[in-house]
Amino acid sequence: MDFAASCKNQKDDKACSFRFCYKCLLNRYGEKAEEMELLGDWKCPKCRGICNCSFCMKRRGHQPTGILAHTAKATGFSSVSEMLQVQGPESISVSPRKLPSTKVLDLKEGFPESVLYELMHGCGRRRGQYSSIVQFRNQLLGLIQQETGQKSLLTTTTDNGDSWAQGLCKCMFDSHYALKEFPFDCFDIHGEGYKKLDTTKKLRLLNFLCDEALGTENLRSWIDEQNSKVIERRKKAKEKVLAAKEKERGMKRKMQNKIAKAILLKNGAPLQFPSMRILF
Template identity: 30%
Template sequence: MVHSVKRPKGKCKKRRGEEPAGPTVHSVKRPKGNLRRIESTDALKDEIVIPKGTLVTCVAGVEMQPEDVGAAIQFLEFCRSFGEIFQIRKGQSEKIVKDITGDRQLREVSSVVAELHANLLSVMENGNYKPLKYPKHGDTWIRKLSKYITDSTLHAKDFILDCLSHGLSGYKNLSPSHKLDVLNSLCDEALSSEKLRTRIEAREGVARQKIRAATEKEKELKERQNDMAKTMGGEIAGNEEANNIFCQIKEAKEVKQAAMNELEERGCVLRSTPVMVDKGVAYWKLDGYCDNNTNILRQEFDKEATMKNQDKWFMFSEDEQKVVENHVTTRSQRPWRKDNRV
């Protein structure tokens, strides 16, 4: 006699040691709204050939080894944002890069290189910028630099510390890559100084005050301009007082824009991040390092590399940059997106 078995509702149960009596199905909640499929970025990646670009060997008019380009850009970006605080004059940062990456057989270290190192040390030790003068043949700043690195949390190879401990002759034996590493480490350390950060924030506060004052002045002048136009029936062209007000409005706008640019430049450097990162590749948007109207640089790096300055940088032609920009935009898209069309 065959007995019928009532099938349980819901999930199929199983006894210990047995396989499930049937397939277990997990329901997936369907998102609201009409969805339409877009191609995956991997599929699009196969269709788009990303140009590699041209290897960068010249930065700010200075010829250098490809492995030194990244460190040079880092230093120049530091000078671009904080040069005023450290009293780095126009063209001085390029000269420093040229002197550091130039001929190692020079008998002396240029005064501009020595002074910047000494002034950075002054900021870190005393919390303020105090211009110091060092003789070209002196090595006091180098020995002071060696002691600071030894006593601080800065990480430096024993080889670098050993060279610095020998003063001028030891510093000249360092490769351009090592010299740039030391300089960039000092720049980063100086920016982390609490007193310097306070000074930077104070400068930002001054810029914001300029923006507020210029905005208020512009508003007041425009009100005067409107009142004058009403009084004169709208005919204010050629009126001397009206022209004077117009010039003051223009000046207020220029002051406000300059202060806004200053805030933006400082903020961009402090928050500088690549526009896209892929496996061993990063794309940066930086102005002033390409030979044409492009501003995107490709950085190739090895995460497993144990030595610094092993990355290489590439620039693009205008046509190549358009392809790269399209690739970056495509990668930022999501696999699914909501379609609100009716």
């Protein structure tokens, strides 16, 4: 049987009927049921509008967070409530909204898997139909050509034409890293030689283009910008954690003072808990 703290809040001339067991109160809100029971004006989390049960979260327009007691402790928070205050409810739960596309190359969620699947199993498409490999290859070549001031002609997601083959040949010629394992005729008109390459060599070509694209100013600037944003977010999150912990310490001091006053009113006699309520 677990000890439960009763809410002292009066609503519409009626006392709140909610009682919180010591485990829920401690793990989810960082409060001790025995100490809360001593306070004559203690309001339960529901009356304070901070209840993080699934029902209350939905009523406030948030997604249910699920069981987060272990997650909160593992990340340095004293309770689930403190973690939600710092990180926000939407950052914890899985949002049904669409994920934003990745910048620079504008790659959608699941696109890398689509490229690898097509490499392994083929596209199985008719001529002129969409190909994720062709799109990715042309995007990388376009980024590289933009770096060198060339006008990219790669505006299609199909293999029609030989502009991509010409662009790839020039990219390989200008690169500091030679790809000796590829035959000279693998990038002929319409890329017929390319189609004869095995999966490993096609993947090797994509890796080569990725390495070359990583050296472009556009991609490097974007990476540096993202790193700066991550550092700034971590800094702000750390400041929020410190502020939340300081606030919690202040609340604990205030609570301890109230408990000390209650003990003094009893002339130093030990406090008793006449009403032990059980939460079923």
